[in-house]
Amino acid sequence: MTKIFQKNIDYFKKYINVEDVIPKIHTFENEYNKYKEIKSILIYEASNYAVDPKVTIAIPTLSRYDILTELLDVLDGQNGNIRYQIIIVDNCGKQNKEYINFVKQLSAYTNICIKYYINEINIGMIGNWNRCVELSRTPFVSFVHDDDLVDYNYITEINECLTKLIKRDIKFGIIKVKYKKFSTKKEFDSITIKSKKHNSKMIELSHKDLFLIGYPVSNPPTCGMIINKEALIKCGGFTECAFPSSDFLLGFQMFRNNFKIYETNDILGFYRISVNESLRGDIARKFCIMDSFLMSYFGELYKSNNFIYNLWYKNWIYSHAKILIREKEIENIREVDVLEKLNRKFLCKIEIYAYKIFKKIYEQLMKLRSFY
Numbered sequence: 001m002t003k004i005f006q007k008n009i010d011y012f013k014k015y016i017n018v019e020d021v022i023p024k025i026h027t028f029e030n031e032y033n034k035y036k037e038i039k040s041i042l043i044y045e046a047s048n049y050a051v052d053p054k055v056t057i058a059i060p061t062l063s064r065y066d067i068l069t070e071l072l073d074v075l076d077g078q079n080g081n082i083r084y085q086i087i088i089v090d091n092c093g094k095q096n097k098e099y100i101n102f103v104k105q106l107s108a109y110t111n112i113c114i115k116y117y118i119n120e121i122n123i124g125m126i127g128n129w130n131r132c133v134e135l136s137r138t139p140f141v142s143f144v145h146d147d148d149l150v151d152y153n154y155i156t157e158i159n160e161c162l163t164k165l166i167k168r169d170i171k172f173g174i175i176k177v178k179y180k181k182f183s184t185k186k187e188f189d190s191i192t193i194k195s196k197k198h199n200s201k202m203i204e205l206s207h208k209d210l211f212l213i214g215y216p217v218s219n220p221p222t223c224g225m226i227i228n229k230e231a232l233i234k235c236g237g238f239t240e241c242a243f244p245s246s247d248f249l250l251g252f253q254m255f256r257n258n259f260k261i262y263e264t265n266d267i268l269g270f271y272r273i274s275v276n277e278s279l280r281g282d283i284a285r286k287f288c289i290m291d292s293f294l295m296s297y298f299g300e301l302y303k304s305n306n307f308i309y310n311l312w313y314k315n316w317i318y319s320h321a322k323i324l325i326r327e328k329e330i331e332n333i334r335e336v337d338v339l340e341k342l343n344r345k346f347l348c349k350i351e352i353y354a355y356k357i358f359k360k361i362y363e364q365l366m367k368l369r370s371f372y
Helices: 003-012 016-028 065-076 099-106 125-135 152-166 185-189 209-212 228-234 244-258 280-299 307-326 349-369
Strands: 040-046 055-061 085-091 113-119 138-145 172-182 202-205 225-227 262-272
Touching: 003 280, 016 244, 016 280, 040 099, 055 065, 055 125, 055 152, 065 085, 065 099, 085 125, 099 113, 099 349, 113 125, 125 138, 138 228, 152 172, 152 225, 152 280, 172 185, 172 228, 172 244, 202 349, 209 244, 209 280, 209 349, 225 280, 244 262, 244 280
Parallel strands: 055 085, 055 138, 085 113, 172 262
Antiparallel strands: 040 113, 138 225, 172 225, 202 262
C-alpha cells in the first residue's frame, strides 16, 4: 500500500466506516440474510399471459404511486410478445394503507404479469434492492426504479441481447442499458418513438473505461439494467455499507468475479431527474465521499494511479462538488476535493482541453467493440 493511498484512507475514515466496507469488498459476504426476519407480503398477483418468464422486471418503490403508474402504462404497452414478469416491492410497511387505492388500479393492466408486495417494515433502499432479487424467480432481473421509464421496444431488444449471450455461453454479470435523462412523461413521449427500430447491439465494457475516462461500468440499478441473478448472488448482492454507491461497487465486484459487463448501443432507458434523490445536497455529499473512496481503493488494486486517471478524477470530483455548492452544503470546492488534500495541483486549461480531446477519441474507439 502506497503512502499516498494510506493518507487517502486516513482521510476517508473521518466520513465513512472504512473498516466495514473493505472486508465486504474482499469477502463478497451475503447481504440477503440481513432482513430475513422481515417478511414481504404478497398483496396482488395477476399471471395474465406470462408462462415460464425469462426476465423479471423488478420495481423497488416507496409509495410513489402516481409516477409508478406511468411506468406500468409503458410496460403494458410493450411491443412484441416476450414473456416477462413484473414484481413491485413497496417499502411502505404494513401499517401504511395508502397502497389500497393503488392495488385497485392494477387490474387494468391486462397485458402484463404483476406481483405486488409490501415489506412489513421499511428495510432501506439497498435492502429493498436485494429483496427484489430474492423474490424474483427468473435467471435475469431487470431493475427499473418507480420514477424511471423504458423504451416501448425495451423487452424485445433485451430479449435479443440475452439470446445472443446465452447462445455463445458468455459468462456475463450485467447488461447496462444506455439511457437518456428526462423530467416529465410529456417530455418522454416527445423523445421516444413507439415504432422505432432497434439493432440489439452491445459493446463490452472494461474497468479501464472507468479509470481512463470515467465511463461507468454499471449505472444505478434502474432504467432496465439487466443483472444475471446467479452472478449477483456470487458477488453477495448489493452492499449496504457502501450506500449510496452500492451499484457503483457492484460493477467492480462483477469484474473481480470474472463476469463480463455489456452496454446496449441503443437508448432503452429513461432516467427521470425531476424527483431524483441523488440531486439532494446531503446525498450528493455521501456520493462524493463514498465514490471517491471506492475509486481510490480500486485504483490502488488495479495500479491505475496514472496521469490520465488523475485528470479524469479531478474533473469528476468537481462535478459532484458543484451540486454541493448549489445546495449550500459546502462553500468551496476544495472541501471535498480529495486530490487537493493530497497536495496535488489544480488542472491547467491546456490539460483540461487535451483530456477532453482524449476522451472523445476514446469514446469513438469504444464503438468499434460492437458485439453482434
